[in-house]
Amino acid sequence: MAALAKHGKTRQIHHGMSETHKGPAIVWFREDLRLDDNPALAAALKCGGGIVALYILDEQSEGLRPLGGAARWWLHKSLEALSDALLERGARLILRRGKSTETLLDVVNRSGATQVHWNRRYSPGGIACDTATKQVLTDCGITAVSHPGNLLIEPWEMKTGSGGPYKVFTPFWKAVRERGWRTEPFAAPQFPACTAEGMESDSLDGWGLLPTAPEPDWAREFPDLWQPGEAGARERLKAFLSDGIGGYARLRDRPDRENTSRLSPHLRFGEISPQMIACAVSQARDSGDVSERDADKFLAEVGWREFSHHLLYHFPDLPKENLQAKFDGFPWRNDDEGLKAWQQGMTGYPIVDAGMRELWRHGTMHNRVRMIAASFLIKDLMIHWRAGEAWFWETLVDADHANNAASWQWVAGSGADAAPFFRIFNPVLQGEKHDPDGDYVRKFVPELGRLPAKYIHRPWDAPDDILSDAGVKPGQTYPERIVDHAYARNRALAVFKALNNGK
Numbered sequence: 001m002a003a004l005a006k007h008g009k010t011r012q013i014h015h016g017m018s019e020t021h022k023g024p025a026i027v028w029f030r031e032d033l034r035l036d037d038n039p040a041l042a043a044a045l046k047c048g049g050g051i052v053a054l055y056i057l058d059e060q061s062e063g064l065r066p067l068g069g070a071a072r073w074w075l076h077k078s079l080e081a082l083s084d085a086l087l088e089r090g091a092r093l094i095l096r097r098g099k100s101t102e103t104l105l106d107v108v109n110r111s112g113a114t115q116v117h118w119n120r121r122y123s124p125g126g127i128a129c130d131t132a133t134k135q136v137l138t139d140c141g142i143t144a145v146s147h148p149g150n151l152l153i154e155p156w157e158m159k160t161g162s163g164g165p166y167k168v169f170t171p172f173w174k175a176v177r178e179r180g181w182r183t184e185p186f187a188a189p190q191f192p193a194c195t196a197e198g199m200e201s202d203s204l205d206g207w208g209l210l211p212t213a214p215e216p217d218w219a220r221e222f223p224d225l226w227q228p229g230e231a232g233a234r235e236r237l238k239a240f241l242s243d244g245i246g247g248y249a250r251l252r253d254r255p256d257r258e259n260t261s262r263l264s265p266h267l268r269f270g271e272i273s274p275q276m277i278a279c280a281v282s283q284a285r286d287s288g289d290v291s292e293r294d295a296d297k298f299l300a301e302v303g304w305r306e307f308s309h310h311l312l313y314h315f316p317d318l319p320k321e322n323l324q325a326k327f328d329g330f331p332w333r334n335d336d337e338g339l340k341a342w343q344q345g346m347t348g349y350p351i352v353d354a355g356m357r358e359l360w361r362h363g364t365m366h367n368r369v370r371m372i373a374a375s376f377l378i379k380d381l382m383i384h385w386r387a388g389e390a391w392f393w394e395t396l397v398d399a400d401h402a403n404n405a406a407s408w409q410w411v412a413g414s415g416a417d418a419a420p421f422f423r424i425f426n427p428v429l430q431g432e433k434h435d436p437d438g439d440y441v442r443k444f445v446p447e448l449g450r451l452p453a454k455y456i457h458r459p460w461d462a463p464d465d466i467l468s469d470a471g472v473k474p475g476q477t478y479p480e481r482i483v484d485h486a487y488a489r490n491r492a493l494a495v496f497k498a499l500n501n502g503k
């Protein structure tokens with residue numbers, strides 16, 4: 001702290017400025033990589049002294065979880081897009097790497113900024129970093145203002161009748177809807193003629209966010225699938241509203257269809273605000289373009305995102321600790337081979353393998369299949385949900401502090417409003433129900449591609465001549481099942497029963 005206070009003095013000596021000098025305002029971008037509907041940016045621009053647009057790659061501050069590989073790819077592309085969008089408005093994005101507080105102070109010092117604005121983040125590490133940074137800036141006489149920019153409702157604004165945090169989704173979402181949220185977006189800001197002139201910036205390429213290993217480049221299909229950045233987010237929303245949301249309530253569980261929005265990475269990096277999405281969907285509903293049922297179901301999923309952030313804020317150990325302490329005694333298995341087979345999509349269960357391969361190739365996985373694959377890891381293999389959470393963190397482009405942890409605990413049964421542990425997904429029946437023609441499996445497990453739909457989710461039941469016609473050799477072209485589901489289900493249930501009986 002003493003060293004940082006010294007920084008403050010240096011700043012004054014450096015600029016020789018009085019407290020009332022109107023310097024530029026720094027807008028510190030983090031998980032809000034957009035210009036539209038961005039309260040921090042709007043506030044910084046309003047100050048009238050010009051802005052310094054800053055992104056800090058902070059892999060050093062304690063408690064900040066480094067991004068996984070897929071999210072690093074996204075971040076690189078999204079920063080490129082943000083930088084281009086700023087340049088179009090005559091502003092530069094300054095890139096700096098280092099500890100947030102020190103780096104910010106350095107930029108304050110060099111730019112003569114008198115204010116710093118940012119939109120809040122809600123992970124425990126993010127909150128700790130921001131709280132400390134705010135204190136240091138304030139001690140140095142800099143105005144530091146945090147804004148609500150990434151959620152419909154700030155987590156501390158929602159309390160149950162007894163004053164505690166909500167732990168059940170339905171009443172939470174009902175209360176949020178009754179309360180309502182901001183419906184007027186922050187207007188696209190007018191930029192001053194010139195900002196951050198002459199400031200030093202790192203080169204984005206120099207940050208090494210794009211994958212180099214393992215070979216071959218695992219992200220090679222990402223650009224065909226994703227357009228990171230604000231423009232891409234807007235296009236995705238538009239496309240979803242015109243051709244996707246119709247039938248969402250009925251078809252959102254079908255991984256073989258394109259009836260979900262694929263907005264999650266855009267939301268994760270704040271390239272679009274939940275308000276913008278909610279307003280567009282509500283408008284489409286009110287004008288009759290989208291049915292009430294589809295609109296409400298979709299908004300409720302955005303509500304699950306809110307709920308997950310609400311949980312993370314109130315239970316900051318969510319990514320590490322069981323929310324229900326009784327799971328602390330669960331006898332998880334150490335099974336490196338099983339974990340590897342799951343990660344590589346080689347479990348012998350086609351729907352699980354398709355999902356895990358989709359994840360690797362595309363950096364995403366359909367929500368229904370995420371649930372099936374997670375259930376398989378936790379309940380069939382009895383491997384700790386934390387191992388699954390960590391793999392998803394590494395491989396998802398939408399890897400999110402709140403959604404990932406809350407969803408893993410939801411599947412494990414250890415979370416808030418979670419699926420009960422005894423509800424164990426049957427990967428064959430789930431596959432047959434949600435991918436009835438096997439198209440999703442065929443896409444990601446091509447070695448089963450010529451099997452008829454009747455056997456594609458259970459190749460072990462196929463007669464020899466059908467296997468042979470389809471070119472499938474069990475154990476050679478496609479793995480045998482690594483565990484028998486019926487056996488695994490009974491094993492998990494027995495362990496859970498013992499846990500409940502306190503054995």
Ligand SMILES: Cc1cc2nc3c(=O)[nH]c(=O)nc-3n(C[C@H](O)[C@H](O)[C@H](O)COP(=O)(O)OP(=O)(O)OC[C@H]3O[C@@H](n4cnc5c(N)ncnc54)[C@H](O)[C@@H]3O)c2cc1C
Nearest residue numbers: 260261262263264301302304305367370399400403404407
């Ligand atoms: C084990 C597991 C891990 C998950 N990890 C993540 C993660 O790291 N990041 C992430 O964004 N989502 C995660 N989810 C939630 C969900 O699978 C994805 O948000 C969804 O698949 C994204 O696709 P979409 O944008 O097409 O969703 P849509 O169906 O179009 O939903 C719209 C938006 O609502 C939000 N949403 C939807 N479902 C959920 C949910 N169950 N929980 C929280 N928010 C939701 C997302 O922001 C999504 O973009 C996880 C789910 C499971 C079962």
